[in-house]
Amino acid sequence: MISAQTIVNQLIHQNAPYSPKTEGTAFAPVNIALIKYWGKRNNALNLPVTDSLSIGLRTLGTTTSIRLHQGQDIIYLNNERLPFDHPFAQRTSRYLDLFRRQPNDGFMVMTKNDVPTGAGLASSASGYAALVLALNDLFQWQLDKTQLSILARIGSGSACRSLWDGLVHWHAGQQDDGLDSYATPLVYQLPTLRIGLLTLSNKTKPVSSRIGMQQTVHGLSLYPAWKTMVDTHLTQITQAFEKQDINGIGKISEHNALAMHATMLSASPALCYFLPETLATLQTLWSAREAGLNCWATLDAGPNVKLLFEAETAHDVKKLFPDINIIQPFVS
Numbered sequence: 001m002i003s004a005q006t007i008v009n010q011l012i013h014q015n016a017p018y019s020p021k022t023e024g025t026a027f028a029p030v031n032i033a034l035i036k037y038w039g040k041r042n043n044a045l046n047l048p049v050t051d052s053l054s055i056g057l058r059t060l061g062t063t064t065s066i067r068l069h070q071g072q073d074i075i076y077l078n079n080e081r082l083p084f085d086h087p088f089a090q091r092t093s094r095y096l097d098l099f100r101r102q103p104n105d106g107f108m109v110m111t112k113n114d115v116p117t118g119a120g121l122a123s124s125a126s127g128y129a130a131l132v133l134a135l136n137d138l139f140q141w142q143l144d145k146t147q148l149s150i151l152a153r154i155g156s157g158s159a160c161r162s163l164w165d166g167l168v169h170w171h172a173g174q175q176d177d178g179l180d181s182y183a184t185p186l187v188y189q190l191p192t193l194r195i196g197l198l199t200l201s202n203k204t205k206p207v208s209s210r211i212g213m214q215q216t217v218h219g220l221s222l223y224p225a226w227k228t229m230v231d232t233h234l235t236q237i238t239q240a241f242e243k244q245d246i247n248g249i250g251k252i253s254e255h256n257a258l259a260m261h262a263t264m265l266s267a268s269p270a271l272c273y274f275l276p277e278t279l280a281t282l283q284t285l286w287s288a289r290e291a292g293l294n295c296w297a298t299l300d301a302g303p304n305v306k307l308l309f310e311a312e313t314a315h316d317v318k319k320l321f322p323d324i325n326i327i328q329p330f331v332s
């Protein structure tokens with residue numbers, strides 16, 4: 001099995017001049033998948049079973065700065081210094097191990113999320129994308145976006161999609177080394193699309209996506225049907241993008257998200273990220289839709305709900321869900 005270190009060494013030429021700056025900084029947007037990534041063919045390299053497709057939230061994301069220093073890593077999350085054994089610090093340091101020249105090389109990382117960490121609002125995606133961009137800035141690697149997408153994916157799968165605003169397609173690839181598994185931006189613009197974030201819980205989810213995916217893929221579950229469905233949804237959603245059909249996009253996205261949760265429920269032991277509030281929100285939405293509201297839901301590995309709708313519907317959606325945070329992913 002090819003290791004993450006081998007891939008990193010291949011991408012960052014070890015003989016390249018070593019001239020780090022004092023500090024590297026970067027911002028990367030959160031991305032919300034319309035066609036979800038759920039299930040890996042290689043856990044060490046975060047190689048997915050299927051393609052996926054996302055939209056960047058442009059103004060919401062992670063800002064990270066990084067410096068070199070001697071000794072143990074120092075990690076700040078949202079202005080708070082984390083203890084060395086904090087799971088976030090441990091995972092970040094394990095990833096940074098891939099980029100140390102000497103074992104004693106430490107990093108000081110300061111990272112700030114605009115969304116709650118680990119609550120299914122894709123903070124690990126913007127987090128690892130911002131970290132890779134900040135490392136690229138610090139070390140002046142001058143890697144291209146494909147190479148950066150591969151490095152971000154090794155940190156967290158969905159991070160490979162957070163290097164762009166707008167619509168982004170992650171190609172699953174087929175190679176064992178994953179050098180064909182990266183994201184590319186799509187040309188379609190949807191200036192009237194709005195995404196509404198309904199934060200129902202800020203708590204860190206009890207089962208990480210990482211473990212949840214393994215639980216769903218292995219053993220008897222509906223997972224084989226999920227793979228076929230993703231192919232169909234990718235074809236359908238591309239046609240909807242071409243027609244700028246936001247209701248079509250919403251309908252396919254909601255179907256895809258609920259199908260992903262159905263595969264989780266079909267695993268043994270079953271996995272359920274919904275809270276009672278999640279179901280109540282969906283039922284409110286479905287009733288409103290029956291009454292004529294054009295609005296659709298998508299959900300990730302957590303209890304929070306994201307809504308997709310046209311700008312002209314924003315007023316009605318806000319009336320139904322007063323706490324909603326409405327984002328305009330494309331500049332008009």
Ligand code: 2P0
Pocket residue numbers: 032033035036037038046052122124125155156157158159209210299300301
């Ligand atoms: C997605 N999710 O496509 C899907 C939908 C959650 C549900 O990508 O193990 O944090 O780091 O590769 O990227 C969450 O998975 O998992 C995710 P790892 P990641 O957005």
